[in-house]
Amino acid sequence: MMDVLHPQVHADGRALNLTPSVRLFTGDVTHGPDLDAVLRLFRPSQIVHLAAETGTGQSLTHATRHGSVNVVGTAQLLDALSRSAWVPDQFVLASSRAVYGEGAWQCGAEVFYPPPRSHAQLSAGIWDPQGPKGEPAVPLPSCAGRTEPRPTNIYAATKLAQEHMLGRGLLPATPI
Template sequence: MLVTGGAGFIGSALTHRLVQAGYDVAVMDILHPQVHGERPAINLPSSGRLFTGDVTHAPDWDAVLRLFRPSQIVHLAAETGTAQSLSAATRHGAVNVVGTTQLLDALSRSAHVPDQIVLASSRAVYGEGAWQCGTQTFYPRPRSHAQLLAGIWDPEGPTAEPAVPLPSCAGRTEPRPTSIYAATKLAQEHMLAAWTAAHDTKLSVLRLQNVYGPGQSLSNSYTGIVALFARLACRLRPLEVYEDGKIVRDFVYIDDVVEALFAAIARPAAQPRCLDIGSGCSTTIHELACTIA
């Protein structure tokens, strides 16, 4: 089993779970300072093998695949800053898109075809998501600067009736990325779907909701709003809530995400599958801030 990004928040927790279940696990991770700090504290089981390497660098992939021939690959390595991606588009495209194509090219060079690839994708691929206005379902564009200045927080629907957000579902909600990050995650999905179909390899895509829990970095400003609010609360600083605080998110605990990934690994499907991984419960940002404060 090869886990890319396996020293990160989700990756390290998954690696511990896999080793406990008896899997032979190798981890490939660049140990980026934004995620791990200048002096990384590696939380991996003693039997897990760590390859420090860059997924965008072909020689690093070749070195890993010379030493390790994984039956399955869990692809977690990614730049994940939704807002940051707008000002660091090249970095997000390089790691998320080119890092994935480098993986596929390295597999071709090594003449190795894994039984399954599991991709950790993101709820971000849905963008603003689907909304309902009366009997009509529509996909809104991001709100304009003028709308935000006017305090119009919800998108305007095709009729005068109030618009209501619909739960996202891989089986019925169209992906409509509204950030560079989201576009790169959807590109990963498409590229892996094409490659695995051509090589008769199983594919599981898990679109993760907002993951939180022990092991999440409190120093990385782009790790998520739960960690951001927790960091501010620990410093006795106010939690600033934008707009009306009614933005809704699904916050899913790290252990549940690990179990979902583990289930995808342990029980590959005959056909490619795309699954949403969340708690199934909606929480507004205002409710989150009140809970943490």
């Protein structure tokens, strides 16, 4: 396992509750040499990619950090695998429901994907998306295979970018 031990997550600088059989490498997914060092020691049959900046609100004020860790970090991992000439049997990416934005909504017979709410709507306390004439709309159940991605913030866009990067057939990848 490799973890940067970010102080926002690991205030004391330690990983908690690791089973004794897990070996921890402190490293940064955005730093290729850290990934190379791990791949020199191990040839994992599975990679579970959890490294991410996850603060939706923080992504608005720390866009570079989110883009770097989520997008560049994934690219660095792909590059490190290429340099090591190793392809795992399975690569699992933890994505996010945020890639779908609000999802599909329905008003009468019309199904639509609402844009982010405007400042005026939020100031007026209008939380739910509305139909084209301001009438009430209802959310539709989502299914990842049928719901269109519509990221509405930087964090969501970076998670969708990860899915696109891994969905190009280079690895046996499974976004979840």
